[in-house]
Amino acid sequence: xxxxxxxxxxxxxxxxxxxxxxxxxxxxxxxxxxxxxxxxxxxxxxxxxxxxxxxxxxxxxxxxxxxxxxxxxxxxxxxxxxxxxxxxxxxxxxxxxxxxxxxxxxxxxxxxxxxxxxxxxxxxxxxxxxxxxxxxxxxxxxxxxxxxxxxxxxxxxxxxxxxxxxxxxxxxxxxxxxxxxxxxxxx
Amino acid sequence: xxxxxxxxxxxxxxxxxxxxxxxxxxxxxxxxxxxxxxxxxxxxxxxxxxxxxxxxxxxxxxxxxxxxxxxxxxxxxxxxxxxxxxxxxxxxxxxxxxxxxxxxxxxxxxxxxxxxxxxxxxxxxxxxxxxxxxxxxxxxxxxxxxxxxxxxxxxxxxxxxxxxxxxxxxxxxxxxxxxxxxxxxxxxxxxxxxxxxxxxxxxxxxxxxxxxxxxxxxxxxxxxxxxxxxxxxxxxxxxxxxxxxxxxxxxxxxxxxxxxxxxxxxxxxxxxxxxxxxxxxxxxxxxxxxxxxxxxxxxxxxxxxxxxxxxxxxxxxxxxxxxxxxxxxxxxxxxxxxxxxxxxxxxxxxxxxxx
Numbered sequence: 215x216x217x218x219x220x221x222x223x224x225x226x227x228x229x230x231x232x233x234x235x236x237x238x239x240x241x242x243x244x245x246x247x248x249x250x251x252x253x254x255x256x257x258x259x260x261x262x263x264x265x266x267x268x269x270x271x272x273x274x275x276x277x278x279x280x281x282x283x284x285x286x287x288x289x290x291x292x293x294x295x296x297x298x299x300x301x302x303x304x305x306x307x308x309x310x311x312x313x314x315x316x317x318x319x320x321x322x323x324x325x326x327x328x329x330x331x332x333x334x335x336x337x338x339x340x341x342x343x344x345x346x347x348x349x350x351x352x353x354x355x356x357x358x359x360x361x362x363x364x365x366x367x368x369x370x371x372x373x374x375x376x377x378x379x380x381x382x383x384x385x386x387x388x389x390x391x392x393x394x395x396x397x398x399x400x401x
Numbered sequence: 402x403x404x405x406x407x408x409x410x411x412x413x414x415x416x417x418x419x420x421x422x423x424x425x426x427x428x429x430x431x432x433x434x435x436x437x438x439x440x441x442x443x444x445x446x447x448x449x450x451x452x453x454x455x456x457x458x459x460x461x462x463x464x465x466x467x468x469x470x471x472x473x474x475x476x477x478x479x480x481x482x483x484x485x486x487x488x489x490x491x492x493x494x495x496x497x498x499x500x501x502x503x504x505x506x507x508x509x510x511x512x513x514x515x516x517x518x519x520x521x522x523x524x525x526x527x528x529x530x531x532x533x534x535x536x537x538x539x540x541x542x543x544x545x546x547x548x549x550x551x552x553x554x555x556x557x558x559x560x561x562x563x564x565x566x567x568x569x570x571x572x573x574x575x576x577x578x579x580x581x582x583x584x585x586x587x588x589x590x591x592x593x594x595x596x597x598x599x600x601x602x603x604x605x606x607x608x609x610x611x612x613x614x615x616x617x618x619x620x621x622x623x624x625x626x627x628x629x630x631x632x633x634x635x636x637x638x639x640x641x642x643x644x645x646x647x648x649x650x651x652x653x654x655x656x657x658x659x660x661x662x663x664x665x666x667x668x669x670x671x672x673x674x675x676x677x678x679x680x681x682x683x684x685x686x687x688x689x690x691x692x693x694x695x696x697x698x699x700x701x702x703x704x705x706x707x708x709x710x711x712x713x714x715x716x717x718x719x720x721x722x723x724x725x726x727x728x729x730x731x732x733x734x735x736x737x738x739x740x741x742x743x744x745x746x747x748x749x750x751x752x753x754x755x756x
Contacts, residue, residue, distance in 0.1 A: 247578065278738070
C-alpha cells in the first residue's frame with residue numbers, strides 16, 4: 215500500500231496536529247511514514263497544510279501532486295486540493311464551513327462532516343480537526359482507530375494528556391458522522 | 402529503543418549530541434533554527450556549551466577555535482548565513498582544524514527566500530572560500546540519514562582533520578520521519594600531537610594557515626592535495642541502483658532523490674527499466690561509480706532543485722561515454738514525482754536532445 219493524504223485548513227485549526235497524529239499512528243502500526251508540513255510566513259487564520267504518506271515500503275517522495283486523500287477544513291482548501299485527488303480517492307470536507315455546492319466530483323468518495331458543530335457539542339471547538347480525522351480514518355481504514363488512541367499520548371504534550379478521552383470522543387463522533395447516510399455529501 | 406518520530410533538523414541536533422559534540426556556535430536563520438533551539442536546551446545539561454553568537458562570522462571563528470583544541474564542535478546555518486561563514490571555512494581547511502558545518506539550504510541568490518533548494522551545490526563542493534581546498538560534503542536524503550551522516554561527519558572531520566559539511570535543505574529539515582537514535586561507539590582519534598590545550602611541560606604548538614617560509618606554502622598545499630586524493634579513493638559513498646538493461650539512470654541527491662525515487666518506481670512499475678544513482682558524498686563525488694554506469698551505455702539524467710549544478714560533475718564523470726541531460730526546478734516550485742516522471746518519459750521517448 216501507498217497512502218498519501220493532504221490535510222489543509224486555516225492556521226490554528228489543528229491541521230499539523232492531526233497530520234502528526236495520523237503519521238505516528240501509522241508508525242506504531244508498523245508502516246513507513248513521512249510527514250511534510252507547509253511552512254513559512256503563516257499565522258493563525260492564514261492557511262496551513264501538510265502531506266502524510268503511509269506505506270508498507272520505504273516512502274519515496276514526501277510531496278505529492280495527486281494525493282489519494284484530502285481532508286479540507288475550509289473552502290479554499292477544497293478548491294485547491296479537491297481537483298488533485300486521484301480517481302477512486304477520498305475527500306473529507308468540513309460541512310460547517312463549506313457549502314454543499316462548493317465542489318463536485320463523481321469519481322471520488324466525498325464525505326461532508328459538520329466538524330465545527332460536532333466539536334462544539336463535545337464542548338471544545340478546537341476538536342473540529344479531530345472529528346475530521348475520525349471520519350477520514352473510518353472511511354479509508356488507513357490505520358486502526360486503536361492506534362490513534364496510543365499515538366495521542368505520544369503526540370500531545372504531557373500537560374494535555376487529560377484531554378485524551380475528549381479527543382477520542384471527537385474521533386468517535388467523526389466516525390459516526392461519516393457512517394450516517396446523510397454524511398456523504400457529493401458521493 | 403523504539404523509533405521516535407522526528408523532524409530532520411532535530412535529528413541533526415540529536416546526532417551531534419550522540420557523536421559527542423559538546424560545543425555549538427550559531428546564529429538563528431530559517432529554516433534550521435530547530436537545531437540551535439534543541440541544542441540550547443540539551444548541551445548545557447551534558448556538560449557542553451551553547452553559544453548564540455553575534456553573527457555567522459563570529460560563530461564560524463568560534464568553531465575554528467574550539468576545533469583547534471581538538472574538541473568536537475558544530476555550527477549550523479542556512480544558505481545566506483553559510484555564505485558569511487566561507488572565510489572561516491577556508492581558514493579551518495588551511496589550518497587543518499576539524500569541525501562540522503550544517504547547511505539547511507534555503508533559496509538564493511541573495512536573501513532569496515525560505516523554500517527548499519539545492520542552489521548551494523557549487524558553493525559546498527567547490528568551496529566558497531578562497532584557496533585550493535576541499536571539504537567533505539554529505540547529502541542526507543531522509544531524517545534517518547540526517548542523523549547518520551551527522552555522526553559520520555564528526556568522524557570524517559576528526560579522521561582527516563578538516564571541515565565536514567552536512568548539506569541538507571528546507572524540505573529535509575522540516576519533514577518528520579521515523580528515527581532510530583542509535584548511539585555511536587566513541588572512536589579514539591589521536592589529537593595528541595597537534596591539538597591546543599595548554600603547553601605546560603611541553604613545547605608550544607601553533608594551529609595556523611599562514612606559511613611565509615620559502616616553499617613552505619607549496620609544500621603545505623601539496624600535502625593537502627595528497628590528503629584529498631586519499632579521500633577521493635577511500636571515502637566515496639553512493640547508492641547505485643542501476644540493474645542490467647536499464648534504458649536510463651536518474652542521478653539525484655538529497656530531497657530531489659526522494660522525489661525522483663517515486664518517479665523511477667512508477668516508470669519501473671509501468672514496465673520500463675530506469676535506474677537511480679544517489680550520491681551520498683557530494684565531495685568526494687562518486688566519479689568512478691557514475692563512469693561505470695556510463696560505460697555500460699546507460700543515458701544519464703541529472704535531477705536537481707536548481708538550474709543545473711551537479712550535472713556538471715555527472716558530465717565530467719561520464720567523460721562523454723553516455724549522453725547526459727538535465728532536469729531542474731529552481732526554488733519557489735517544488736516538483737512532484739509526476740514532474741520528474743514527465744522528464745523521464747520524454748527521455749525514454751527520445752524527445753530530449755543531449756545538451
